[in-house]
Amino acid sequence: MEETREIFWNVGSGSIAVMYLLAVAALATMGQGFLRLVRNWRLGRQLNRFDRREERFVRFLADILSQRRVLRVPDGGFFHAGLFWGFLILLAGTLLVLVQADLFSPLFGINLLSGWFYRLFSLSLDLAGIAALLALCGLFVRRFVVRPEGLETTREDVLSHALLFSILLTGFLVEGSRMAVTELLDNPALARWSPAGHLAALLLGVMDEERARTLHTLFWWFHLLLGIGFIAVIPRTKLRHMFTSGGNSYLAPLGASGALSTIDLDDENLDRFGASTVAELTWKDLYDADACTACKRCQDRCPAWVTGKPLSPMKVVRQIGSAASQSPAADLVAVVTPEAIWACTTCAACQEICPTCIEQVVKIVEMRRSLTLMEGQFAGPEVRRATEAIEVNGNPFGAAPASRGTWAEGLPVSIMAEESNVDLLYFAGCYASFDPRNRKVAESFVRICAAAGLRVGILGAEERCCGEPVRKLGNEYLYQATAARNIGTIRNYGVKRIVTACPHCFSTLGKDYRDLGFDVPVEHHTTFIRRLLEERRLKIEPEAFDFTWHDSCYLARYSDIADEPRAVLAAAGGRIREMALSRNEGFCCGAGGGRILAEERTGTRINLERVRMARETGMPVLASACPFCLTMFEEGITASGAGAELTSLDLAEIIGARLIK
Amino acid sequence: MNILVCIKQVPDMEASFVPNRGGTWFDETALSFRMNDYDEFAIEAAVRIKEQLGGTPEVTALSIGPGRVVEVIRKAMAMGCDRGVHLRDEEAASLDPWQIASMISGYASTGGFDLIFTGMQSVDRGSAQVGVLVAERLAIACVTTAVGFSYMAGRATVERELEGGAKVVVSCALPLLVTCQLGLNTPRYPTLPGILRAKKKEIVELSPGQAGMEKPLTRVSGFSHHVSRPSGVVLEGRLDELAGRVAAVLREKRDAIRRGGVR
Numbered sequence A: 001m002e003e004t005r006e007i008f009w010n011v012g013s014g015s016i017a018v019m020y021l022l023a024v025a026a027l028a029t030m031g032q033g034f035l036r037l038v039r040n041w042r043l044g045r046q047l048n049r050f051d052r053r054e055e056r057f058v059r060f061l062a063d064i065l066s067q068r069r070v071l072r073v074p075d076g077g078f079f080h081a082g083l084f085w086g087f088l089i090l091l092a093g094t095l096l097v098l099v100q101a102d103l104f105s106p107l108f109g110i111n112l113l114s115g116w117f118y119r120l121f122s123l124s125l126d127l128a129g130i131a132a133l134l135a136l137c138g139l140f141v142r143r144f145v146v147r148p149e150g151l152e153t154t155r156e157d158v159l160s161h162a163l164l165f166s167i168l169l170t171g172f173l174v175e176g177s178r179m180a181v182t183e184l185l186d187n188p189a190l191a192r193w194s195p196a197g198h199l200a201a202l203l204l205g206v207m208d209e210e211r212a213r214t215l216h217t218l219f220w221w222f223h224l225l226l227g228i229g230f231i232a233v234i235p236r237t238k239l240r241h242m243f244t245s246g247g248n249s250y251l252a253p254l255g256a257s258g259a260l261s262t263i264d265l266d267d268e269n270l271d272r273f274g275a276s277t278v279a280e281l282t283w284k285d286l287y288d289a290d291a292c293t294a295c296k297r298c299q300d301r302c303p304a305w306v307t308g309k310p311l312s313p314m315k316v317v318r319q320i321g322s323a324a325s326q327s328p329a330a331d332l333v334a335v336v337t338p339e340a341i342w343a344c345t346t347c348a349a350c351q352e353i354c355p356t357c358i359e360q361v362v363k364i365v366e367m368r369r370s371l372t373l374m375e376g377q378f379a380g381p382e383v384r385r386a387t388e389a390i391e392v393n394g395n396p397f398g399a400a401p402a403s404r405g406t407w408a409e410g411l412p413v414s415i416m417a418e419e420s421n422v423d424l425l426y427f428a429g430c431y432a433s434f435d436p437r438n439r440k441v442a443e444s445f446v447r448i449c450a451a452a453g454l455r456v457g458i459l460g461a462e463e464r465c466c467g468e469p470v471r472k473l474g475n476e477y478l479y480q481a482t483a484a485r486n487i488g489t490i491r492n493y494g495v496k497r498i499v500t501a502c503p504h505c506f507s508t509l510g511k512d513y514r515d516l517g518f519d520v521p522v523e524h525h526t527t528f529i530r531r532l533l534e535e536r537r538l539k540i541e542p543e544a545f546d547f548t549w550h551d552s553c554y555l556a557r558y559s560d561i562a563d564e565p566r567a568v569l570a571a572a573g574g575r576i577r578e579m580a581l582s583r584n585e586g587f588c589c590g591a592g593g594g595r596i597l598a599e600e601r602t603g604t605r606i607n608l609e610r611v612r613m614a615r616e617t618g619m620p621v622l623a624s625a626c627p628f629c630l631t632m633f634e635e636g637i638t639a640s641g642a643g644a645e646l647t648s649l650d651l652a653e654i655i656g657a658r659l660i661k
Numbered sequence B: 001m002n003i004l005v006c007i008k009q010v011p012d013m014e015a016s017f018v019p020n021r022g023g024t025w026f027d028e029t030a031l032s033f034r035m036n037d038y039d040e041f042a043i044e045a046a047v048r049i050k051e052q053l054g055g056t057p058e059v060t061a062l063s064i065g066p067g068r069v070v071e072v073i074r075k076a077m078a079m080g081c082d083r084g085v086h087l088r089d090e091e092a093a094s095l096d097p098w099q100i101a102s103m104i105s106g107y108a109s110t111g112g113f114d115l116i117f118t119g120m121q122s123v124d125r126g127s128a129q130v131g132v133l134v135a136e137r138l139a140i141a142c143v144t145t146a147v148g149f150s151y152m153a154g155r156a157t158v159e160r161e162l163e164g165g166a167k168v169v170v171s172c173a174l175p176l177l178v179t180c181q182l183g184l185n186t187p188r189y190p191t192l193p194g195i196l197r198a199k200k201k202e203i204v205e206l207s208p209g210q211a212g213m214e215k216p217l218t219r220v221s222g223f224s225h226h227v228s229r230p231s232g233v234v235l236e237g238r239l240d241e242l243a244g245r246v247a248a249v250l251r252e253k254r255d256a257i258r259r260g261g262v263r
Helices: A013-041 A053-066 A074-108 A115-146 A155-181 A195-204 A209-236 A238-251 A283-291 A297-301 A313-326 A332-336 A338-342 A349-353 A360-375 A381-393 A429-434 A436-451 A468-472 A476-492 A503-510 A512-516 A525-534 A553-559 A563-571 A606-616 A627-639 A651-656 B037-052 B067-079 B097-108 B130-138 B192-200 B239-259
Strands: A424-426 A456-458 A498-500 A522-524 A545-549 A574-576 A621-624 A647-650 B002-007 B009-011 B033-035 B058-065 B083-088 B115-119 B141-152 B155-161 B167-173 B176-180 B203-206
Touching: A013 A209, A013 A238, A013 A283, A013 A313, A053 A238, A074 A115, A115 A155, A115 A195, A155 A195, A155 A209, A155 A238, A209 A238, A238 A283, A283 A313, A283 A360, A297 A313, A297 A349, A313 A332, A313 A360, A332 A338, A332 A360, A338 A360, A349 A360, A349 A553, A360 A476, A360 B192, A381 A468, A381 A476, A381 B033, A424 A436, A429 A436, A429 A627, A436 A456, A436 A525, A436 A627, A436 A647, A436 A651, A468 A476, A468 A503, A476 A512, A476 B192, A498 A503, A498 A525, A503 A512, A503 A522, A503 A553, A522 A525, A525 A563, A525 A651, A545 A563, A563 A574, A563 A651, A606 A627, A621 A627, A621 A651, A627 A647, A647 A651, B002 B037, B002 B067, B002 B130, B009 B067, B033 B037, B033 B067, B037 B058, B037 B067, B037 B115, B037 B141, B037 B176, B058 B067, B058 B097, B067 B083, B067 B192, B067 B203, B083 B097, B097 B130, B115 B130, B130 B141, B130 B176, B141 B167, B155 B176
Parallel strands: A424 A456, A424 A498, A498 A522, A545 A574, A545 A621, A621 A647, B002 B058, B002 B115, B058 B083, B083 B203, B115 B176, B141 B176
Antiparallel strands: B009 B033, B141 B155, B155 B167
């Protein structure tokens, strides 16, 4: 007997015609729903996310087929992947049936679904269905029984679960009621290749053919209507993420993540800056809101949310979505609230973990731009004082610019104005220039350079704040003004390369200044010292020590620099014990996004939380490579009374102490 | 209604000041400049009246000094002043308050100003004379050290701060000159559209002669370096409490230095 099955067994040609009509109607309804979404997205400003199409498409395929983004968090991710792969195979099977019934059978008279291929087809689809059902049960238990903290369950979620569950179940019942009076009777060997259908047939019980046919008709229609309904509600519920989230793997930025747009301040037509309504965000920002599945992974990792601030990246994205679909003219800043907008450290932990590639940080910075540039608002009076100090004195401390280079007196460093024939320019930054604790890092760094036989120059009094904190706080105007002065000064000396010990200066000079026409290569001292060691230009005497490493957000997440500092410290004799959150999933010190200039008035303090994590490792040294992190840790260690057990050091200090004299 | 705001660009006081070559004032190289704090209150007060009256009053910002003072005039216009007047004098730092007042009153007498706002004093020279002298020369009323200001139907009500926190309220018909003290208001931070608009606004440049500068009545004959001596704090109480309080003070000072920001 031929190993196959009759497609549309027990289904009259009239029913099939109705099925196709319904399918067309469902697809049309779905299309209409997506058109409405597209109209919403088009409220936003233009942005090109369709360049380098091949690269984007490859990433899209890789992301969704492998489910690698979802799987980064096993809780939820594991079951989601099971459900996805299960449904992917079921979809492929359904399409195959469609092709067979409407193409191969009528036109060519070929039956693909026969013999070994049919056995494989039948087994695959049954197993896929079982996998999907099990995964769905797992998700159900997670959402409705375990109920993880912060996971919001709405009617949409209940509906989605009910739909998916009944579609899978009725699928097996259709199969079972057919098999009960076909394969099970006339080809039991073949029935074994449909284990789920076989089981369903047994559960339905032995029956006469007439009863089986009636049940089958009932199940078939029910299954069909559920499927039709499912297609129709996709764009109208969170199920839309099947398209929008996958699509975001195509649309997400390529290369440098978290890059802010550089406002053209010479554009005379501009009179609004930042985003106070959804129309002032880009279309991609509005699209992101429809790609969000409210999985709350971002919220779980947001240092502001974890320490009790009113900011949840997830809620921000969803608030943007509601505004776009319900009240496009609404004051977005008022909806999200200034407190939430100011609480962001731009650490990008949210973006890093987002399974659907949503860009939360740029949205927050756009709203900050509106607050700052349009309203003249600040996160607090202390931030205003620091901003005005940067304006006047070029540093947030309000210290006299003339004293900016005094830390270097007596050290092997030249001031560029006096001697510009140097191997590298050390862009010291405000903290290394003025803060006594960070001056020690600067001293260590220049001693390292001297030990490697390099001549180092600094701009001294001519150097100004790179502009990073105020840019992240939304003050694009002050950022561009201070950047222009630095660029002019550095160009004036014909500098060939720059090294900085500050990830914020590094990221700003090395990436953000590119939009302002600056092209001198910029390196962070971690990679720079790593290279000196590798090239054996720098020799150190290793001395054993135990440490844990804190990854600065602007190194590990924004610039993918996580291996280099670990390699450097290993070479210095360091034995590392990692904190629970490290590398690109590291937890911010609390000072990013300009928050270094601001008081934390709500909740607990982020730096205390990070110091707590460092203490959990039991290591005596908390090493890092960022003046903001160092500052936060010094403060956090003192405040938590951990001074006796934990010392905060910069990588340069550890290497500087091991130089061969 | 026409409003005049007199503003001055002063050095940031964090710098270390050294005498100039003649020993009559400080050397300006390596200094950074900003708007005199009290003058920001003056601008804010003027712009608020303009807003209160639906934008009809024209607010003019006037500054005396070398080319660089255009920066503070632009800032004043970014905050909402309509036009700028630059009385350009490269040697303005050597002028005495009488000369400054003679130029301002010389200019103001041609403009028909109903209200003039100045800072209470400048943070660098600190004579606190210019506003008063201008009012005297124009023969109009003057209220000094304003910490509150309101305007209604041709009359101004000014709150003045007295020693020891006492306050007095003065009522006065226009024209009037007010010198502004800390506490009058919180000056707005210029918005970007404001800054961009300010770039297109007119700044009239006049020479000291055109403004009617007179001869000085006083002359600075010496300037000496400021030796900073932080004020002491006397703590009293039980010995074990004192140690904790000393530690807290030290911690606070150290943290303030570390975190940045002017605290």
